[in-house]
Amino acid sequence: MAELAEDRTTEAMTVNIGPHHPATHGVLRLVVDLEGEVVRDLRPVIGYVHTGIEKSCEEKSYWKVIPFVERMDYVSYFFQMEAFCGAVERLIELEIPPRAKYLRTIFLELNRIHSHLVWLGTTALDLGAISMLWYCFRERDRILDLFEMAAGQRMHTRYFQVGGVIEDIPLGFERKLREFIRDMPVRVGQYQALLDRNEVFLSRTKGTGIVSRERLLELGVTGPLLRAAGEPWDLRKAFDYLAYPEMDFKVPVGTVGDNYDRYRVRVAEMVESTRIVEQALDGLPEGPFIADDRKYVLPPRSELSTSMESLIHHFKLVTEGYRVGPGEIYYAIESPRGELGCFVLADGSAKPARVHFRDPSFVNLQAFRDMSLDGYVADMIVSLGMLDPILGGVDR
Amino acid sequence: MPDAPGLELIRGQIEQDHPGAVLDSGFEHGRASLAIDPAHVLPVLSWLRDAPGQGYRFLSSLHAADYLPAEPRFAVHYELLNRDRVERLRVKALLADPGENELPEIDSCVSLFPTADFQEREAFDFFGIVFKGHPDLTRILLPEDYVGWPQRRDFPVGGEPVTFTYNERAYG
Numbered sequence: 234m235a236e237l238a239e240d241r242t243t244e245a246m247t248v249n250i251g252p253h254h255p256a257t258h259g260v261l262r263l264v265v266d267l268e269g270e271v272v273r274d275l276r277p278v279i280g281y282v283h284t285g286i287e288k289s290c291e292e293k294s295y296w297k298v299i300p301f302v303e304r305m306d307y308v309s310y311f312f313q314m315e316a317f318c319g320a321v322e323r324l325i326e327l328e329i330p331p332r333a334k335y336l337r338t339i340f341l342e343l344n345r346i347h348s349h350l351v352w353l354g355t356t357a358l359d360l361g362a363i364s365m366l367w368y369c370f371r372e373r374d375r376i377l378d379l380f381e382m383a384a385g386q387r388m389h390t391r392y393f394q395v396g397g398v399i400e401d402i403p404l405g406f407e408r409k410l411r412e413f414i415r416d417m418p419v420r421v422g423q424y425q426a427l428l429d430r431n432e433v434f435l436s437r438t439k440g441t442g443i444v445s446r447e448r449l450l451e452l453g454v455t456g457p458l459l460r461a462a463g464e465p466w467d468l469r470k471a472f473d474y475l476a477y478p479e480m481d482f483k484v485p486v487g488t489v490g491d492n493y494d495r496y497r498v499r500v501a502e503m504v505e506s507t508r509i510v511e512q513a514l515d516g517l518p519e520g521p522f523i524a525d526d527r528k529y530v531l532p533p534r535s536e537l538s539t540s541m542e543s544l545i546h547h548f549k550l551v552t553e554g555y556r557v558g559p560g561e562i563y564y565a566i567e568s569p570r571g572e573l574g575c576f577v578l579a580d581g582s583a584k585p586a587r588v589h590f591r592d593p594s595f596v597n598l599q600a601f602r603d604m605s606l607d608g609y610v611a612d613m614i615v616s617l618g619m620l621d622p623i624l625g626g627v628d629r
Numbered sequence: 630m631p632d633a634p635g636l637e638l639i640r641g642q643i644e645q646d647h648p649g650a651v652l653d654s655g656f657e658h659g660r661a662s663l664a665i666d667p668a669h670v671l672p673v674l675s676w677l678r679d680a681p682g683q684g685y686r687f688l689s690s691l692h693a694a695d696y697l698p699a700e701p702r703f704a705v706h707y708e709l710l711n712r713d714r715v716e717r718l719r720v721k722a723l724l725a726d727p728g729e730n731e732l733p734e735i736d737s738c739v740s741l742f743p744t745a746d747f748q749e750r751e752a753f754d755f756f757g758i759v760f761k762g763h764p765d766l767t768r769i770l771l772p773e774d775y776v777g778w779p780q781r782r783d784f785p786v787g788g789e790p791v792t793f794t795y796n797e798r799a800y801g
Contacts, residue, residue: 572689
């Protein structure tokens, strides 16, 4: 890059990329100052899909907020649900049953694989490897089939509830999931066989988009981006939530922190997530899948026709919703993109006074300028893919 | 998070250097939090970040909240994290509403935590909290010409006219 800087044969110019460029992975606009083909400055402009979800949540009772927050980061919807439900559970100090913890862990990790598959497919597509998209979406479809089986929806499932999950997994789910667990590591090996020795892929990812570990930490970057720079920081290991303390898994880290490391870390994470799913399925405890607290949790459907009390609880929960005593909480989990935090402020009524999401894509996007500076435009596109922002989450 | 004596120790040490900086400290649902006077936000945050034995070097999240009808009305929350000891600490700067046509002000912490850049812009965008010393305090998610601070509690939901041709025909 240094010799390019000395040879100033080209004029500086400002180019607008987006908001609707296929390589922006959503409606992200980039105002880029170019000197020839080299990026000298860059400013992301966001807000094109801002829909005021946080404000709308203040008008909804707690249980109606769940489908809203799912639509923020539309690729990792289970994580938004867990962040919100977990925050409310901590506010009302409701312990969820062990089976619900394990079920949630299974679905979160399946969602992580799903999210990484979407990332791998679309990013490889940016680099010209179109077949990767089909292969990744083939496996993604199997995960969506599993979601559909358990929750009735392929995306935005509203499966997690405050207190547990809405329904137990159906018959035949385990067999399908076991087939998936058996196949997934093989598939990941096939992706690696396609990409790891692909000359174009290697030369475009190796050594590009390097940001030092210290700088990433300053910028608040978390998740695979930080781990690719060699920092083994993972909230699943650091904090105690759901069934993660009982799971045996590794935290993949990179060495250089370039785009190739980011790719390697995410691909390795898919294998680790498969291992977690398998362990959680093996150790899945028997028992209720949702807490038995009629103040917060809907009574079972079967009781409604025989028990007057259940009917009253059901009616109260559906019409007004439950009230949450005044208080505030910040609950953070490890989403596929980093630390996903949910801040809930309760004022004692049946609606939250504030719901705020610390979205990892939003914070990580600040590192994009550092990743792209003094590199080629083509490398910038690779870095953006490897950054993996979901603009629904950025803009909320 | 720091335990109860640890939190009192932190509070005592801050008050030694900056009397009146800490307004309140306590635990809520097992999370430690410090309520501080916004005038002292930078010294308190830099002490928590740099003082030996503290090391809250990672700012997880910065967000604002509106406590209407309570007084002081606004708060800026700093979710600090010590990654070595895996401890979270919430610092809450309480801001009074200065009244009509004026905006509450607080010092920007971008110089201490570069990650606060976007998040302070977001707090400004939605709550109208001015962060003094922020390098580029403009609206981030809403359009630049937007009027109002929509996430304040007294801002109504909905009612934005949208210029579709159907609306023009129907309502002039």
